[in-house]
Structure formats: structure tokens, C-alpha cells
Amino acid sequence: MKENKKKINILFLLTPKADLSYLRENQNIRQAIEKMRAHNYSAIPMLNKEGIYCGSISLGDLLWYVLDHGSDMQELEKVKVIELVREEFMPAVSINTDISKILHRISSQNYIPVVDDRGILTGIVTRSAVISYFNSLDLK
Numbered sequence: 001m002k003e004n005k006k007k008i009n010i011l012f013l014l015t016p017k018a019d020l021s022y023l024r025e026n027q028n029i030r031q032a033i034e035k036m037r038a039h040n041y042s043a044i045p046m047l048n049k050e051g052i053y054c055g056s057i058s059l060g061d062l063l064w065y066v067l068d069h070g071s072d073m074q075e076l077e078k079v080k081v082i083e084l085v086r087e088e089f090m091p092a093v094s095i096n097t098d099i100s101k102i103l104h105r106i107s108s109q110n111y112i113p114v115v116d117d118r119g120i121l122t123g124i125v126t127r128s129a130v131i132s133y134f135n136s137l138d139l140k
Contacts, residue, residue, distance in 0.1 A: 008099040013133055014114060016123040022047055025054050025082040030073055032081045033062055043090065045113050045121060046081060053092045053113050053121040055085035095122055106130050 021039045023032055023046040036044055036059060043058040061084045069075070092113040093101065102125055105112055111124040 013125045013129045014123040017121050029076040029079045052119045053115050056090040057084045
């Protein structure tokens with residue numbers, strides 16, 4: 001007898017872009033620090049002017065930059081956050097990504113950026129959304 005598995009749509013877990021704070025690639029390090037502090041984020045997505053996901057930066061990325069280059073605010077205003085993006089850090093997934101890939105990745109990062117077919121950020125799936133969703137299921 002085959003088990004009937006319910007397919008989970010990523011949209012059930014998605015926090016839409018409209019509900020997020022994010023950086024633009026032309027913003028500077030000081031602005032990134034201020035925005036992340038204001039929203040209590042440990043990492044934040046970055047978009048270009050067309051809304052295409054460029055990557056995410058973490059507090060660690062900012063901290064290492066400040067430790068290596070100094071904390072002079074005037075100098076931090078000269079450096080664009082796009083310079084800190086690490087290609088391998090929080091790569092985006094398609095809106096059509098299978099939930100098994102989401103479950104695998106969410107165990108090692110706080111959120112997963114979700115993009116459409118053009119690479120435009122549609123939102124993020126957070127670890128807490130995944131945990132809340134599975135906690136709400138009747139798994140009996």
C-alpha cells in the first residue's frame with residue numbers, strides 16, 4: 001500500500017519581499033550596519049536596482065571588514081556592500097524548488113532567498129517558518 005504524501009508548496013513558507021528589509025547593491029557599509037541593527041538581522045539580502053537578488057551579507061561579513069579596515073564611519077560610507085558579497089553564502093532557490101532541498105539547506109542557514117525565473121527576489125523562507133509549519137501538522 002502506497003503512502004499518500006502531501007506535497008508542500010514553498011509559498012506556504014514564504015515571507016514576501018514586501019514584508020522584508022533588504023539592501024540595495026549601491027548602499028554602503030554604514031547603511032548596512034544601521035539597517036541590520038534596526039531590524040535585528042544577522043544577515044540581510046541584497047538586490048540590484050531591478051530587484052534581482054545579488055546575494056546576502058552577514059554581521060560577520062561586516063565585522064571582519066571593520067576589523068580588517070577600521071571603523072571610521074566616513075571610510076565605511078565609501079565602501080559599497082556589494083563588495084562584501086560571497087557567492088557561496090545563501091544562494092537563492094527557485095520558487096519551484098522541492099521542499100526536500102529547502103529542509104536540507106534550512107538546517108544550516110537562517111533563511112533561504114527565493115527568486116522567480118528572472119532572478120528577482122520574491123521573498124525568503126525562514127528556519128522559524130519551516131519549524132512552525134511542521135509543528136502545526138498533525139503527524140499522527
